Amino acid sequence: MSSLQEFLNTRLADRRAQQLYRQHKILAAAPGPLAVVDGRELITFSSNDYLGLASHPEVIAAQQRGALLGAGATASHLVNGHFDIHQQLQHKIAEVTGREAALLFGSGYMANVGAINALVGRGDFVVQDKLNHASLIDGGRISGAQYLRFAHNDLHGLERQLRRAREKSDGKILLAVDGVYSMDGDTAHLAEMAALCDRFDAWLMVDEAHGFGVMGSDAFPCAGSAAAAGLDQQSAPIVMGTLGKAAGNGGAFIAGSQALIDYLTQFARTYIYTTGMPPAVAAGCLRALELMQQEPLRETLQQRIAYFRQRATALALPLENSTSAIQPLVLGCEKTVLGVAEQLQQAGYLVGAIRPPTVPAGTARLRITLSATHSQAQIDGLLQALVAALKSSEVAV
Missing domain, CATH: 3.40.640.10 (Type I PLP-dependent aspartate aminotransferase-like (Major domain))
Structure with missing residues (x-):
């Protein structure tokens, strides 16, 4: 084995062992907010398409x-x-x-x-x-x-x-x-x-x-x-x-x-x-x-953000101090974040699992992003699935 190949294999193995290995998800088309991801239709809360213009x-x-x-x-x-x-x-x-x-x-x-x-x-x-x-x-x-x-x-x-x-x-x-x-x-x-x-x-x-x-x-x-x-x-x-x-x-x-x-x-x-x-x-x-x-896209987005935060607060979810479309839930442990994200995907929701080095060590999180195209029913469904996933992962809510 060449020294290059040995170096690559070692670094990749380290990434996998630390729960930090990243893999692509394959989208059939731009999410809006429904998307076919790896062949399955999901409601996406992971996109930066805040106004829904990517699929307009x-x-x-x-x-x-x-x-x-x-x-x-x-x-x-x-x-x-x-x-x-x-x-x-x-x-x-x-x-x-x-x-x-x-x-x-x-x-x-x-x-x-x-x-x-x-x-x-x-x-x-x-x-x-x-x-x-x-x-x-x-x-x-x-x-x-x-x-x-x-x-x-x-x-x-x-x-x-x-x-x-x-x-x-x-x-x-x-x-x-x-x-x-x-x-x-x-x-x-x-x-x-x-x-x-x-x-x-x-x-x-x-x-x-x-x-x-x-x-x-x-x-x-x-x-x-x-x-x-x-x-x-x-x-x-x-x-x-x-x-x-x-x-x-x-x-x-x-x-x-x-x-x-x-x-x-x-x-x-x-x-x-x-x-x-x-x-x-x-x-x-x-x-x-x-x-x-x-179009009143910005106003609609602000309404969705306010609704999410109101409902999440009522459910005692650990919100950060954010009034933007980015609503992170910091869980800390990389393994826990991956597990909760996987449970959400099984329930039909795609949420980003963000880990170091993108964020500081010990602050792994779910990065929930909202769009003007999300409905209140979709937000309610995500929150219900999130509460269930956190409880099954023994995360305090």
Whole structure:
């Protein structure tokens, strides 16, 4: 056996022994919220399709029309892969987010890594929440900037790190945080963070992967958590959003001032050196954003979240402090989480079993995600199945 094969087999065996081995589930089509998973119809509470747009007939029709422009963009955006449909989508994103301009990326990971590495480097500082998404963490680590972290949502810890960075250097300081945390469902204290950035001359970058489309202000109802916190382009100058969650399609964007977007066009390597978004995806995204603005999807989602939390509280389920579409139940033990998730699947419900290293050790959880397309009856059915599964697994309720 080669040393490579031996290394691979050993690491995979360790993963299996620790109850951390991951496997694909095969979907017959996008869940909406019913899905055929591994050949069996389930009600899904594991998707990030918060508004049901991934299976919306108008979004699908828009993608089909967009495909007539070509199966792919054929090259990077700056070579010959930028279409009019891309330009229309960027203008729509700027409008929805209340920013001057926007730039498309292949994924949220590429957007975060590309933006961070374009903005800071050696001699600068990146400050991040310890529970940030992996794309923010990786972007900070490989940027060459000094990397500082603070305990989750700890404003005093953040202030200490910003002061430390400013005392050590008169260079750039970038504070990068999730607006809504993908595994906990809680939101960052963005207004206070913006005030600290102003005090220490730092730049605030907000990852709106789970806020875009489902949160906002009266003026910009779909813009995300930064808008919900009352922040404008000046106070939250760098906003990243994904188009594969609430928008139901794929890709991502950075939104901000025209100068920021012009700068990233020149210096963001993950934008410059990759093939552009397929035109069909851009067309689907554009229609999805129009539907976000036209239909009461956000209000329906908020009603479903409130109903879930009301019913779960009445059943004494161990809820976290989340008012977002992400409703985690932290059970701690990886084996218990897998067992409960399996029982739920046998009862007809698909719920994500989240384990380290995605979450910290000892905090394995069920990640229940809600959609505007869920019915109250489906939520009631999930909760009844969940109570039964927890009791059979001897989890205190």
